[in-house]
Amino acid sequence: MIKTTPTKKRLLLFIFFGWILLILGDRVGDLELYQGSFVATYALAITSIILLTGYSGQLSLGHSALMAVGAYTGALSIFNAGLHPVIGLIISVFVAGIFGLILGLVVARLSGPYLAGTTLALAISLPTLANQFPILGGEEGIVFDVGVASARFGDEFSQYKWFFWISALAALIMVWLVANLLSVRYGRTFKAMRDNPVAAQLSGINVGQLKVMAFALSSGVAGLSGGLLVMLISGVSPSAFPLSLSFAVLTGAVVTGLYNLKGVILGGLVLVAIPEIADSLVSRIGGSEGFTTTLPGFLVSALLILAVVFTPNGPGHLLKRHHHKKKV
Amino acid sequence: MIRNKSMKRASLASAVIAAGALVLSTLPAQAATPGVSATEIKLGISSPLTGSAGVAYGKVPGAMKAYFNYINANGGVNGRKITLISRDDKYLPTLAATQTTNLILKDNVFALVGALGTATHSKAYKAAALAKNNVPDLFVNTGFSGFGDTTKYPTTFTVLPSYAMEAKIMSKFIKEKFTGQAVALIAQDDEFGIDGVNGFKAGALTLASTTLYPQSSLTDARAKALLTGLSAIPGKPVLVMFGTTDVTAGILKAAESLDLVSKFTWIAGSVGGDANTLLALGVKATTLNGVVAASFFPDAKDKSDEYVSQFMTINEKYNKGVTFDNVVLQGMNSAMLTVQALRAAGKNLTRAGLISAIESKGAKFAGAGLVPLNYSATSRIGYNGYWFGQLNASGELKPYGGTLAIFTTDSGAGAIEASTYKRPTMPKNGIPTNS
Numbered sequence: 051m052i053k054t055t056p057t058k059k060r061l062l063l064f065i066f067f068g069w070i071l072l073i074l075g076d077r078v079g080d081l082e083l084y085q086g087s088f089v090a091t092y093a094l095a096i097t098s099i100i101l102l103t104g105y106s107g108q109l110s111l112g113h114s115a116l117m118a119v120g121a122y123t124g125a126l127s128i129f130n131a132g133l134h135p136v137i138g139l140i141i142s143v144f145v146a147g148i149f150g151l152i153l154g155l156v157v158a159r160l161s162g163p164y165l166a167g168t169t170l171a172l173a174i175s176l177p178t179l180a181n182q183f184p185i186l187g188g189e190e191g192i193v194f195d196v197g198v199a200s201a202r203f204g205d206e207f208s209q210y211k212w213f214f215w216i217s218a219l220a221a222l223i224m225v226w227l228v229a230n231l232l233s234v235r236y237g238r239t240f241k242a243m244r245d246n247p248v249a250a251q252l253s254g255i256n257v258g259q260l261k262v263m264a265f266a267l268s269s270g271v272a273g274l275s276g277g278l279l280v281m282l283i284s285g286v287s288p289s290a291f292p293l294s295l296s297f298a299v300l301t302g303a304v305v306t307g308l309y310n311l312k313g314v315i316l317g318g319l320v321l322v323a324i325p326e327i328a329d330s331l332v333s334r335i336g337g338s339e340g341f342t343t344t345l346p347g348f349l350v351s352a353l354l355i356l357a358v359v360f361t362p363n364g365p366g367h368l369l370k371r372h373h374h375k376k377k378v
Numbered sequence: 379m380i381r382n383k384s385m386k387r388a389s390l391a392s393a394v395i396a397a398g399a400l401v402l403s404t405l406p407a408q409a410a411t412p413g414v415s416a417t418e419i420k421l422g423i424s425s426p427l428t429g430s431a432g433v434a435y436g437k438v439p440g441a442m443k444a445y446f447n448y449i450n451a452n453g454g455v456n457g458r459k460i461t462l463i464s465r466d467d468k469y470l471p472t473l474a475a476t477q478t479t480n481l482i483l484k485d486n487v488f489a490l491v492g493a494l495g496t497a498t499h500s501k502a503y504k505a506a507a508l509a510k511n512n513v514p515d516l517f518v519n520t521g522f523s524g525f526g527d528t529t530k531y532p533t534t535f536t537v538l539p540s541y542a543m544e545a546k547i548m549s550k551f552i553k554e555k556f557t558g559q560a561v562a563l564i565a566q567d568d569e570f571g572i573d574g575v576n577g578f579k580a581g582a583l584t585l586a587s588t589t590l591y592p593q594s595s596l597t598d599a600r601a602k603a604l605l606t607g608l609s610a611i612p613g614k615p616v617l618v619m620f621g622t623t624d625v626t627a628g629i630l631k632a633a634e635s636l637d638l639v640s641k642f643t644w645i646a647g648s649v650g651g652d653a654n655t656l657l658a659l660g661v662k663a664t665t666l667n668g669v670v671a672a673s674f675f676p677d678a679k680d681k682s683d684e685y686v687s688q689f690m691t692i693n694e695k696y697n698k699g700v701t702f703d704n705v706v707l708q709g710m711n712s713a714m715l716t717v718q719a720l721r722a723a724g725k726n727l728t729r730a731g732l733i734s735a736i737e738s739k740g741a742k743f744a745g746a747g748l749v750p751l752n753y754s755a756t757s758r759i760g761y762n763g764y765w766f767g768q769l770n771a772s773g774e775l776k777p778y779g780g781t782l783a784i785f786t787t788d789s790g791a792g793a794i795e796a797s798t799y800k801r802p803t804m805p806k807n808g809i810p811t812n813s
Binding site for chain 1: 476496500501502504505507510522572592
């Protein structure tokens with residue numbers, strides 16, 4: 051009999067999940083595929099927040115800036131350097147990671163509100179800076195074109211299905227890598243650092259180095275998510291990365307539960323589904339335009355409060371607790 | 379059980395025919411055009427309704443809806459009522475892309491009208507696959523000349539004149555009217571300002587000084603320092619402000635506190651020259667009196683203009699509680715152009731038919747614009763000219779020198795020409811029957 055280690059089990063789980071997505075992708079329409087691509091992209095961004103805030107205990111309000119770094123890198127590699135989109139996205143991960151590494155080195159001494167303030171300033175200033183360099187295309191930005199799917203997939207293979215395949219596969223691989231990383235020693239040292247940095251240091255953990263590493267890893271994941279986001283809107287520009295994006299992703303992470311990766315898809319779903327739910331609610335009740343535009347924000351805020359009150363560790367954690375109780 | 383071979387064949391054939399009939403009966407006789415039924419035409423718009431841009435441009439969809447409702451109350455277009463589905467993109471590219479995709483895939487609209495913003499709409503156009511589905515993309519509200527490129531945007535028609543056109547025409551105007559005066563330019567450092575700077579170059583205007591500032595960086599202190607520097611230019615320099623209205627207001631207020639209002643001849647570009655907004659932002663009426671501004675529309679306060687007064691009447695009835703201003707005028711005008719385009723496309727409405735109808739008849743559409751519409755088989759650019767006026771203390775824009783002088787040009791190296799264009803008269807009661 052084959053011995054199934056947790057790592058093998060996880061790999062099988064991800065392959066199974068990918069297979070389900072593949073089948074689902076053939077059964078739903080273009081609009082659902084497009085929304086699914088956004089879910090995958092936001093799930094990745096939430097993963098990067100969980101990695102940084104949930105595991106290493108550092109708060110970032112500037113993830114939109116890190117996503118922008120990945121997005122611009124990807125766009126430049128594809129549009130200016132003429133590289134293959136897949137290579138462009140991989141470069142996004144690395145360049146955003148290096149950016150995060152440098153940023154991590156600078157902010158490693160900061161914590162709490164100081165770190166939040168610094169990253170907030172980054173989120174506000176970085177996209178505006180992009181306006182200053184002609185190569186980045188100014189306010190209109192640059193095209194991010196992954197092209198159409200290969201002809202061998204057939205005529206029926208739409209642009210949206212192609213987007214879905216790329217973003218779902220990228221998200222699956224990345225989340226799998228992060229889940230593996232967190233299940234080994236790094237995950238435990240990260241948690242130790244988060245819960246009690248002094249105790250962690252006393253047990254021989256290099257807290258400073260670990261913080262920088264968490265920043266770099268989280269940045270890399272955010273970079274990929276930024277790259278995917280601008281793929282979905284076919285181009286990158288400063289206004290694609292507003293401060294509200296940072297907050298939306300953070301909200302998604304809190305709703306998901308900051309301390310485990312199990313619910314990232316749920317977080318992504320929440321961010322995509324809320325405007326849709328608001329939309330159908332308004333069309334059913336027949337509200338005014340002002341009502342339509344404010345309802346999504348209201349629903350997200352309500353959900354955030356409910357999540358904090360009832361499942362502070364996320365619905366994934368709730369399941370786990372239930373599971374434990376059963377065992378007992 | 380079927381034993382006989384021919385019986386078997388016959389039953390197989392009948393089964394195939396029956397199945398075929400079943401399939402055919404469920405298919406419509408002809409693939410219907412999305413968004414068009416016997417009684418309705420569905421149109422869509424993605425524009426900012428909330429956020430900072432929403433404050434300035436949020437009235438556009440409401441004004442368009444008001445005009446469409448007026449037309450619907452008067453029989454619609456070829457018996458069909460127009461429904462405009464409006465979605466808020468908060469002026470964010472990501473939302474513009476998803477909202478426009480929603481309009482196409484979920485709301486199933488026939489065409490888009492009045493999309494607003496360069497960075498937002500350029501993304502939305504690709505993301506919603508408008509070119510692939512041949513979705514008409516009518517009367518886009520931006521001065522970015524790039525939307526006229528039919529290889530990138532094969533279904534797009536823009537309506538506003540480009541920033542480059544404005545700067546070129548302004549060059550000619552300054553050279554003719556303010557001969558001998560030095561010219562200083564203060565422009566926003568992005569596509570908008572750069573398009574303008576290139577336009578001034580194409581218009582061969584000699585600039586004594588050019589200041590480019592990043593958006594929202596021109597603080598009161600900087601504006602004062604800038605004006606103090608520029609006041610060293612001898613004589614009465616012409617000061618061109620090619621930026622958004624808040625910046626124009628900031629510069630004018632700085633001049634007030636430095637007592638430099640009379641030192642310069644002030645010219646505000648069309649984007650930053652809206653008198654109502656300038657007054658609301660605290661610029662003194664006496665300062666505004668005499669400021670030169672560019673426009674291609676009649677003044678939204680001019681009740682003697684037949685289009686303005688008709689639109690005002692419609693606004694009162696169908697857009698209750700909304701003040702009539704330049705933005706409402708622009709929205710209603712685009713809606714009026716849309717109605718003419720739909721009429722011109724005929725009863726058998728198709729997407730391709732609508733596009734070719736604007737190409738062939740668009741230049742003759744009736745509209746409030748005082749400058750020509752430039753649609754043709756080779757041009758997707760709408761208005762292609764400007765006139766210059768002077769603001770008075772109550773914020774009304776009156777033609778410079780008393781007579782309306784219109785100039786037309788293109789966004790490239792084309793000549794700047796004086797035009798004798800007379801716009802078509804207002805259709806009776808504002809209901810087009812001409813196309």
